[in-house]
Amino acid sequence: MIQLGQYPAPSHVIAHVSDTHLLAGGRPLYGSVNTIDHLEQALAQLERSTAQPQAIVFTGDLADLGEPDAYLRLRSIVEPAAKRMNSEIIWVMGNHDERDQYSKLLFDDESDAPQDRVYMIDGLRIISFDTTVPGYHHADISDEQLDWLRDELATPAPHGTLLAVHHPPIPTPMLEAMGMLELQRQERLAEVLQGSDVRAILAGHLHYSTHSTFAGIPVSVASATCYTLDLSAEDRLLSGVDHGQAVNVVHVYENQTVHSIIPIGDTAEITGHSAEAWAQIEAMTPEQRLETFSAKNSTFNAPEVAASE
Numbered sequence: 001m002i003q004l005g006q007y008p009a010p011s012h013v014i015a016h017v018s019d020t021h022l023l024a025g026g027r028p029l030y031g032s033v034n035t036i037d038h039l040e041q042a043l044a045q046l047e048r049s050t051a052q053p054q055a056i057v058f059t060g061d062l063a064d065l066g067e068p069d070a071y072l073r074l075r076s077i078v079e080p081a082a083k084r085m086n087s088e089i090i091w092v093m094g095n096h097d098e099r100d101q102y103s104k105l106l107f108d109d110e111s112d113a114p115q116d117r118v119y120m121i122d123g124l125r126i127i128s129f130d131t132t133v134p135g136y137h138h139a140d141i142s143d144e145q146l147d148w149l150r151d152e153l154a155t156p157a158p159h160g161t162l163l164a165v166h167h168p169p170i171p172t173p174m175l176e177a178m179g180m181l182e183l184q185r186q187e188r189l190a191e192v193l194q195g196s197d198v199r200a201i202l203a204g205h206l207h208y209s210t211h212s213t214f215a216g217i218p219v220s221v222a223s224a225t226c227y228t229l230d231l232s233a234e235d236r237l238l239s240g241v242d243h244g245q246a247v248n249v250v251h252v253y254e255n256q257t258v259h260s261i262i263p264i265g266d267t268a269e270i271t272g273h274s275a276e277a278w279a280q281i282e283a284m285t286p287e288q289r290l291e292t293f294s295a296k297n298s299t300f301n302a303p304e305v306a307a308s309e
Contacts (some may be wrong), residue, residue: 060094
């Protein structure tokens with residue numbers, strides 16, 4: 001495919017999925033949310049998209065209750081899809097996960113230690129960093145973990161680093177209640193990350209998409225695939241709804257990262273153009289493309305034409 005804009009192709013494409021919350025036996029969450037269907041739909045849409053991710057990062061809360069069968073079902077769904085997409089799978093611990101089952105069933109290494117791991121994806125380093133506190137839903141990081149992270153980041157990666165955590169180190173002004181379950185003592189993490197090669201922080205936990213910065217680093221929170229939180233609910237401390245699920249795609253360029261959201265669910269197209277138009281586009285000069293696709297009075301931009309193609 002030819003380059004149409006000012007930017008060359010990204011060096012890396014990473015899919016970002018979060019909060020699958022699977023239950024043993026495939027039973028529905030809260031008696032009504034089909035987490036299996038939602039996850040399968042998310043992966044199907046990711047696969048049919050143009051993303052072609054080199055890795056799929058799952059930022060925690062993989063199993064709702066840490067049940068062994070939930071992790072086995074997760075692998076049975078994700079691994080075939082990742083294989084078809086030629087994508088490496090990167091798991092991250094969440095507060096709903098249990099370290100012993102998580103490590104045993106996803107890594108064949110039963111352990112109750114923090115689940116911190118490093119992956120190299122064609123020169124891009126992705127660090128899966130465990131922010132969980134056993135027995136609790138809020139987050140914290142031990143001194144030993146911070147020392148480990150500092151030592152790892154002391155050597156820059158060829159294409160920089162993505163830090164993948166469950167608990168995002170950002171404010172939650174649209175859902176103040178989540179402040180009770182946030183990452184504690186965040187200034188300690190900021191001290192380690194400042195001046196490092198970390199290019200973005202990927203997180204979950206919130207069950208809604210949001211973006212911020214931390215220690216000067218972009219933070220992208222992916223919405224859950226299970227259920228989301230309604231930020232417009234009236235007179236509710238929290239309001240979970242079976243609506244608005246999504247996955248993210250991260251494109252890594254030389255000097256920036258781009259985070260795009262793919263909503264999950266079937267939709268009805270109201271306007272569009274066939275992919276066959278690419279052949280015409282490639283045959284045009286840049287000036288012809290501007291006149292054909294940018295000019296407001298062009299045939300291409302006529303509403304009735306766009307709707308019918």
